[in-house]
Amino acid sequence: MSDFDAQILESQKQVAETQARISELTGRIEAAGAKLKTGADISIDIENATLEDVHRHTELMNANIAELIMGLDDVTAGFSKDFDEMRSKTGWESFVGIFSDAKSEAMRQERLRAATIDDKLQDLIAKSDTIVKLLEGQLAVLNDHKGKVEANLTATLTEREVTVGELESVRSAIQALDPKIIELENKISVEQDAAARTKLESELAELNKQHNAMVQDEQVKLAKSQTLERYIEKGKTWVDSLQNQAATQMVLINKLQTDTKQRVVLYDALTKSLKTAQQQDVAHRINEIGVKTDQEAQAAMAGIGAATNTRMAEMLEKHEDQMVFARKVLEEKAKADERFARRFAAIVEKHDKNLYGG
Structure with a gap:
C-alpha cells in the first residue's frame, strides 16, 4: 500500500471519528430538549455538550484531507515532466542511435506504446473521486445534523417566547x-374598630x-x-459550527x-503535444526516404499527408472551443485555489516550505 493510500485510509478513519463526535453532540442536545419538555433540569446536559472535542477531530480530519489535496497537486505537476521524458530519447536509446537510428526510434516508439501516463491520470482522478465522496458524505452528515438542531431550536424559541x-x-x-x-396596610394602621381591623387583616393575608x-x-x-436561553445559545453555537x-x-x-477538470485538460493538451511531436518525427522520416521509394510508396505517402492535413484542419477548427474551455477551467481552478489557500493557509505554507515535523 502506498503512503497516499494509507493517508486516504487515515482520512476515512478521521471522518468516521468526527461523525461519531458530531452524532454524540447532537444526541446530547436532543436529549436535553426532550428533558426540557418534562420540566427536568438540563444544566448538566448542556454543559456536557462541548464543541471542543468535535472541533479537535474536525481540524485533524480537514488538515489530513488538505494534505492529500496538496499531494494530488504535486503529482499533477509531475505530469509535464513525465511527458517531456516520453518525448525525449533515453540515454540507452541515444546510445543505440549512434549505431542505428532506426533501431533507436523503434525502441522509443515501443516505450511510448507501453507508457502508463493514462493509467496514472486515471488513478489520480480515482483518488480525487474517493476523497470527494468522503467529503460529500461528511457534508451530508453535517447538513442532516444541522437540520435536526434547527428543528429543535425552532420549537424551543417558540416555547421561550411563550414563557417570556x-x-x-x-x-x-x-x-x-x-x-x-x-x-x-395603611387602612389597618389607622383602623380603631377591632372587627373592621380583623376583616382588613384577613383581606391582607389573602x-x-x-x-x-x-x-x-x-x-x-x-428559571x-x-x-x-442557555439551551438556545448552545443550539445556535452548534448550528454555526455545523x-x-x-x-x-x-x-x-x-x-x-x-482540479479534476484541470487534470483532464492538462492530460489532453500534453497528449496532443506528444502526438504532434511523433507526427513531426514520422513526417521527417517519410520525407527522407520518400525520394528512394517507388510511385506506389509516394502515393501512399500522399494519402497519409492528405489525411494528416484533414485531421490538422479539424483540430484547428476545434482549437478555439478547446482554448475557451481550457481557459474557463483554469480560471475556475485559480478561484478554487484561492479559496483553498485562504482557509488552509497554514497547511499550504507548511507544504510549500517543506516544514514537516517542525
Missing part, C-alpha cells in the same frame, strides 16, 4: 397587586398569599426562561472537482 410572555404577565399582576397591599404565589411562579418561569464545517467541506469539494 407568561413571565411578563405574572410581573404585571404582581405590580398591580402591590398598591392594593399598601392600601390595606392578598399576601396571592402575592407570594405569584412571586414563586415568577421565579419558576424566570425556565434562563434554562431555555455551518462553518459545511463551508469548509464545500471549499475542499470545489477545489478537488475543479
Whole structure:
C-alpha cells in the first residue's frame, strides 16, 4: 500500500471519528430538549455538550484531507515532466542511435506504446473521486445534523417566547397587586374598630398569599426562561459550527472537482503535444526516404499527408472551443485555489516550505 493510500485510509478513519463526535453532540442536545419538555433540569446536559472535542477531530480530519489535496497537486505537476521524458530519447536509446537510428526510434516508439501516463491520470482522478465522496458524505452528515438542531431550536424559541410572555404577565399582576397591599396596610394602621381591623387583616393575608404565589411562579418561569436561553445559545453555537464545517467541506469539494477538470485538460493538451511531436518525427522520416521509394510508396505517402492535413484542419477548427474551455477551467481552478489557500493557509505554507515535523 502506498503512503497516499494509507493517508486516504487515515482520512476515512478521521471522518468516521468526527461523525461519531458530531452524532454524540447532537444526541446530547436532543436529549436535553426532550428533558426540557418534562420540566427536568438540563444544566448538566448542556454543559456536557462541548464543541471542543468535535472541533479537535474536525481540524485533524480537514488538515489530513488538505494534505492529500496538496499531494494530488504535486503529482499533477509531475505530469509535464513525465511527458517531456516520453518525448525525449533515453540515454540507452541515444546510445543505440549512434549505431542505428532506426533501431533507436523503434525502441522509443515501443516505450511510448507501453507508457502508463493514462493509467496514472486515471488513478489520480480515482483518488480525487474517493476523497470527494468522503467529503460529500461528511457534508451530508453535517447538513442532516444541522437540520435536526434547527428543528429543535425552532420549537424551543417558540416555547421561550411563550414563557417570556407568561413571565411578563405574572410581573404585571404582581405590580398591580402591590398598591392594593399598601392600601390595606395603611387602612389597618389607622383602623380603631377591632372587627373592621380583623376583616382588613384577613383581606391582607389573602392578598399576601396571592402575592407570594405569584412571586414563586415568577421565579419558576424566570428559571425556565434562563434554562431555555442557555439551551438556545448552545443550539445556535452548534448550528454555526455545523455551518462553518459545511463551508469548509464545500471549499475542499470545489477545489478537488475543479482540479479534476484541470487534470483532464492538462492530460489532453500534453497528449496532443506528444502526438504532434511523433507526427513531426514520422513526417521527417517519410520525407527522407520518400525520394528512394517507388510511385506506389509516394502515393501512399500522399494519402497519409492528405489525411494528416484533414485531421490538422479539424483540430484547428476545434482549437478555439478547446482554448475557451481550457481557459474557463483554469480560471475556475485559480478561484478554487484561492479559496483553498485562504482557509488552509497554514497547511499550504507548511507544504510549500517543506516544514514537516517542525
